[in-house]
Every structure is written in structure tokens, then in C-alpha cells.
Amino acid sequence: MTEKVLMKGNEAIAEAAILAGCRHYFGYPITPQTEVAAYMAKKMPKIGGTFLQAESEIAAINMVYGVASTGKPAMTSSSSPGISLKCEGISYLAGADLPALIVNVQRGGPGLGGIQPSQSDYFLATRGPGHGDFHVLVFAPASVQEMADLTGKALHLAWKYRMPAMLLADGTMGQMMEPVALPEPHEAFGTDNPWATTGTLMAREHNIVNSLELAPEVLEQKNLARFERYAQAEAEECLWEEYLMDDAEICIVSYGITARISRNAIVQARKEGIRVGMIRPITLWPFPNEPLKAAADKVDSFLVVELNMGQMKEDVELAIRCRKPVDFCGRVGGMIPTPDEVLDHIHALAEGRR
Amino acid sequence: MIVFEKPHALTDVPFHYCPGCTHGIVHRLVAETIDELGIEGKTIGIAPVGCSVMAYNYFNCDMIEASHGRAPAVATGVKRAMPDNVVFTYQGDGDLASIGLCETVSTACRGENITIIFINNAIYGMTGGQMAPTSLIGQVTQTSPYGRDPNLGQGYPIQICELLATLEAPYYLERVTVNNVKNVRNAKRAIKKAFQNQVDGKGFSLVEVLSSCPTNWGMTPDKALKWIDEAMIPQYPLGVYRDKDKEAE
Numbered sequence: 001m002t003e004k005v006l007m008k009g010n011e012a013i014a015e016a017a018i019l020a021g022c023r024h025y026f027g028y029p030i031t032p033q034t035e036v037a038a039y040m041a042k043k044m045p046k047i048g049g050t051f052l053q054a055e056s057e058i059a060a061i062n063m064v065y066g067v068a069s070t071g072k073p074a075m076t077s078s079s080s081p082g083i084s085l086k087c088e089g090i091s092y093l094a095g096a097d098l099p100a101l102i103v104n105v106q107r108g109g110p111g112l113g114g115i116q117p118s119q120s121d122y123f124l125a126t127r128g129p130g131h132g133d134f135h136v137l138v139f140a141p142a143s144v145q146e147m148a149d150l151t152g153k154a155l156h157l158a159w160k161y162r163m164p165a166m167l168l169a170d171g172t173m174g175q176m177m178e179p180v181a182l183p184e185p186h187e188a189f190g191t192d193n194p195w196a197t198t199g200t201l202m203a204r205e206h207n208i209v210n211s212l213e214l215a216p217e218v219l220e221q222k223n224l225a226r227f228e229r230y231a232q233a234e235a236e237e238c239l240w241e242e243y244l245m246d247d248a249e250i251c252i253v254s255y256g257i258t259a260r261i262s263r264n265a266i267v268q269a270r271k272e273g274i275r276v277g278m279i280r281p282i283t284l285w286p287f288p289n290e291p292l293k294a295a296a297d298k299v300d301s302f303l304v305v306e307l308n309m310g311q312m313k314e315d316v317e318l319a320i321r322c323r324k325p326v327d328f329c330g331r332v333g334g335m336i337p338t339p340d341e342v343l344d345h346i347h348a349l350a351e352g353r354r
Numbered sequence: 355m356i357v358f359e360k361p362h363a364l365t366d367v368p369f370h371y372c373p374g375c376t377h378g379i380v381h382r383l384v385a386e387t388i389d390e391l392g393i394e395g396k397t398i399g400i401a402p403v404g405c406s407v408m409a410y411n412y413f414n415c416d417m418i419e420a421s422h423g424r425a426p427a428v429a430t431g432v433k434r435a436m437p438d439n440v441v442f443t444y445q446g447d448g449d450l451a452s453i454g455l456c457e458t459v460s461t462a463c464r465g466e467n468i469t470i471i472f473i474n475n476a477i478y479g480m481t482g483g484q485m486a487p488t489s490l491i492g493q494v495t496q497t498s499p500y501g502r503d504p505n506l507g508q509g510y511p512i513q514i515c516e517l518l519a520t521l522e523a524p525y526y527l528e529r530v531t532v533n534n535v536k537n538v539r540n541a542k543r544a545i546k547k548a549f550q551n552q553v554d555g556k557g558f559s560l561v562e563v564l565s566s567c568p569t570n571w572g573m574t575p576d577k578a579l580k581w582i583d584e585a586m587i588p589q590y591p592l593g594v595y596r597d598k599d600k601e602a603e
């Protein structure tokens with residue numbers, strides 16, 4: 001590992017993407033992720049890469065689609081309202097089985113919402129952001145270090161499974177500065193793609209990158225084949241972290257910035273003798289169903305902490321088949337709970353008040 | 355002696371276009387150009403959404419199907435990733451002049467070194483004949499059943515070559531048609547120039563082709579070709595709207 005440097009989360013994403021081999025970035029200014037674009041604008045021209053400020057979020061995702069069609073790594077970044085605009089393009093990427101990285105540094109919504117941190121795009125990200133049956137890989141970093149590490153991982157897994165990947169961060173993660181050990185530079189990848197449209201060189205049949213299929217029986221088969229790939233990703237790529245779960249009676253489930261806050265609350269609760277631990281999903285799709293199911297055999301209750309109205313709570317209840325009570329602690333609109341607010345919920349659960 | 359054959363750049367897949375539609379002629383002109391310039395192996399085409407949505411089946415070069423209106427953005431991505439390849443889009447008027455107008459103008463404004471073949475038939479064909487931004491004043495369509503009327507808030511025909519000619523970057527803009535032999539030959543010259551410009555690294559080139567839609571205009575193919583002369587050309591004058599080669603002379 002190289003020595004640590006102090007970086008903003010958004011800058012760590014940009015540098016990590018370059019180190020991971022991405023040379024094509026397309027974006028549109030939107031708070032609180034614009035530092036990604038600014039970093040790319042400085043860096044890409046000096047390393048022979050592409051930075052292009054697109055005319056719109058829609059154009060940016062379609063430029064990514066164009067690069068991805070040639071088999072080369074490409075990315076875009078935005079924040080919640082911009083991601084809504086990109087959803088059409090993400091659906092086409094999924095339908096054409098193209099890999100790409102989409103960064104979403106979430107802010108409060110709906111509509112124009114605010115510019116303070118949020119996790120309210122959980123449903124949008126995990127249910128397939130766009131029309132049709134599909135998934136994207138979803139990564140939820142909880143530190144600037146993870147912003148860097150998961151950016152590279154998301155890029156490579158997107159190519160492995162030929163599907164879009166989304167780095168689902170929040171405004172806090174994007175704006176905060178922390179020491180980060182940047183990953184080693186990765187060799188260029190995406191060079192051997194027999195499906196890519198790079199010119200036939202008159203040496204093969206023409207390739208077609210396409211999501212249109214008018215024969216329903218064929219389109220059904222394409223969907224089924226895609227979901228076989230998804231099943232493999234679910235089996236092999238799920239990431240999560242467990243914290244003090246060995247003897248836990250209460251299990252907090254939280255990701256991103258709220259996992260950091262929850263950790264502080266857990267430390268305090270443990271001092272008070274309350275046996276509480278945490279399962280922190282690092283991938284939100286695939287979702288860590290198995291560790292949660294296993295935890296449901298041991299703990300008395302769950303507490304979901306997130307910056308929305310309880311979107312992941314539904315997935316936790318599904319994962320544990322509602323066998324244990326699931327409490328919820330959330331703030332919205334850009335508000336962030338304090339460790340004490342989380343601790344109040346822990347107290348209530350420990351005392352059987354909830 | 356072979357005096358006439360199918361261009362190599364066209365596949366053997368039969369066109370799905372209606373009888374009398376001029377898409378087939380323009381496809382052939384693009385394919386002849388690709389053959390004559392010897393660029394099939396390095397050409398990447400981008401199909402639109404509309405009647406020519408399945409153009410990806412007809413050209414022998416690598417092809418990409420874009421979402422509605424976004425072909426110029428997709429082409430921008432492809433060209434940035436593969437600057438030595440030849441990249442073209444083939445788009446209709448609903449795709450290029452309505453839902454994709456922002457991408458059209460912005461791509462032209464950047465002067466992307468790509469080629470756009472723009473088919474203007476003044477109507478949405480694929481969906482059964484609705485008003486397009488290019489529909490003529492008084493033109494009856496499914497969604498302008500009383501004739502396009504600016505006084506009813508339906509606006510005026512949008513003139514793409516004239517619009518793009520207000521920008522600094524475009525290298526070459528020309529409007530042609532294919533309603534008789536002379537015009538077909540002229541259209542071929544323009545299309546070939548638009549591809550040659552890209553090969554020479556000159557920049558953004560767009561050829562607008564006034565085309566017929568007998569099915570949705572409710573005309574015989576012959577009458578439709580005449581209607582281009584009588585109704586379309588007065589609204590959309592043929593000619594060169596930008597040619598930086600000429601300006602340099």
C-alpha cells in the first residue's frame with residue numbers, strides 16, 4: 001500500500017477510477033458531487049483521457065453508453081435529481097448488457113429537494129433505476145477509503161458481469177476529508193470484448209449493441225439469461241461487515257454515513273452493558289440476506305438506521321422473513337441523526353419499550 | 355461484366371420499409387459511400403428510434419442502437435473512445451429535431467468529428483403518422499387532424515440546417531433530396547463529402563435529406579415524390595448551408 005493522502009470523498013472517487021483504468025468521464029455539474037467532474041477536468045487531459053462536460057445528464061449517460069459499446073471503461077457521476085434523468089440511459093445499458101459506472105452522491109429529495117446528505121435513492125438504486133426488469137450492482141461506501149476501494153471494484157465487476165454498477169454515496173461521504181491509501185494503478189482492462197463495436201476490420205461479422213427485440217419469446221429468453229448472470233453476482237459478490245455481532249441481542253443494520261454514526265452509538269451502549277452489534281451492508285444489491293437471516297436466529301430485535309423514511313427496512317424485514325421486530329431510526333431532508341438519537345432507540349429496544 | 359450490384363456495406367437482410375419510402379435509397383447511398391471510401395471495417399454506425407430503428411440490421415459495419423434522440427451523444431462517446439474510427443448516426447426528424455434536439459445542437463456546437471445523416475420526411479412514420487416538428491403548416495396528421503396551425507399553438511416547421519448554421523463549429527451542412535435521379539446523384543455527392551470530411555479530420559458534417567412517406571402522407575409513391583418538390587422544398591430550400599472548404603478558398 002502506498003502512503004496515505006488526505007482527500008475529499010469525491011476526489012477519491014475520481015482518482016480511484018483513473019487508477020482502476022477508467023479514461024472516459026462524462027458529467028454535468030450538480031451539488032454535492034461536482035468535485036468529481038472538477039478533478040477529472042484537471043486530470044484527464046494530462047493522461048490522454050476524456051473529460052467532457054455534457055449538455056445534460058441524459059447526454060452524459062448516453063456518452064457513457066457510446067464508450068461502453070466499444071468495450072472501454074467509462075463513468076459518469078451525479079446527485080439524486082441528475083440520477084433520475086440518467087435512469088433511461090441506465091435501463092438501455094442494462095438492456096444492451098453494457099458495463100458502466102454511475103456514481104450517485106445522494107442529496108435530499110424528492111424533486112429538487114435540497115443539497116444536504118441523504119440516502120433516499122435506496123429504492124431507486126436497488127430496484128433497478130429505470131424501466132424494465134434489471135438490476136445494477138450497488139455499492140455503499142462508509143469512508144473515503146471505501147469511496148476509493150469500491151470505485152475500482154464497481155468498475156471491474158461491472159465489466160465482469162456486463163451490467164451497470166452504481167456507487168451509492170451520500171453528500172457527507174462526498175464532501176468529507178479523510179486519509180486514504182490509494183489503490184495501485186491497474187492495467188487497462190476491457191480490451192478483450194468480442195461483443196464490442198470497434199469496427200469489423202473486415203475480419204468478422206458485424207457486432208450490434210442493442211436492446212430492441214420485437215419477438216417476445218426471444219426477449220423473454222434474453223431477460224432470463226440476464227437474470228442468470230444476476231444470480232451469479234448475488235451468489236459471489238455480496239459484501240458486508242459485522243461489528244460486535246458475536247453476543248449481540250440487538251442488531252443495527254446501516255450503511256454509509258449512518259453506519260458511522262451507529263458505530264458511535266454502539267460504543268456508548270456497550271459501555272452501558274447493552275449487547276448491540278451491527279451488520280453493515282457494503283453492497284446493497286446484492287443484499288446481504290444470508291447474514292441477516294443468520295442474525296435473526298440469535299438477536300431479539302433489529303434497528304435499521306438510514307437517511308430516508310425506511311427504505312432498506314423493507315429489505316431487512318424480507319431477509320429475516322419478519323421473524324423479529326425491526327425498529328427504524330431515520331432522518332430525512334438532509335438532516336442527520338446524532339449518535340444520541342440512535343442510542344435512544346437502542347435504549348428503548350433494550351428496555352422493551354418498543 | 356457486372357454493371358450494378360448491392361454495396362458490400364449492406365447486409366442481405368430485406369428492408370422493412372414501406373413501398374415508396376426513400377429510406378432504402380439513402381441507405382444505399384450511405385453504403386455505396388462506405389464501399390467507395392474503403393472504410394467499412396472501421397465504421398461504427400448508430401441507429402435511431404423511429405422508422406430506421408432497425409438500420410443496425412442493414413449495414414454490414416458495427417452498429418449500435420441508441421435511445422430516442424440520443425444518437426449524437428452515443429456517437430460522441432464512441433468517437434472519443436475510438437478517434438481513428440468513422441462514426442455516423444442515421445436519424446429521422448422526430449429523433450433528431452424533436453426529442454434529441456439538445457443533443458443535436460450540442461454535438462454540432464462542439465464540432466464533434468462525426469457524420470450525421472438526417473432524414474426529414476415531416477412526420478412520425480413508425481408510430482403511424484403524427485405531427486413532427488418538421489411538419490408543414492397545414493399538414494394533416496393524426497395529431498394535427500385540422501392541419502398544423504401555429505395559431506393553435508402547434509408552432510412552425512423547424513429548419514435544422516438553418517438553425518445549425520448559426521453555430522461556429524459545424525464544418526459542413528447541406529440539404530438535399532432523393533425524389534429524382536438528378537437529386538439522388540447530388541445526395542450521393544453530399545453524403546460522400548460528409549464522410550470524407552470525417553476521414554480527413556475536418557469536423558462535424560450533417561446532410562439533411564428530404565424524404566417521402568407515402569404511407570403516412572396518404573399519397574401514392576409517385577405523388578409523394580412530387581409533393582417534395584411542391585410543398586417541402588419551398589419550406590426547406592435545398593443547398594449548402596455551411597462548407598468550410600468553400601470558406602477557405
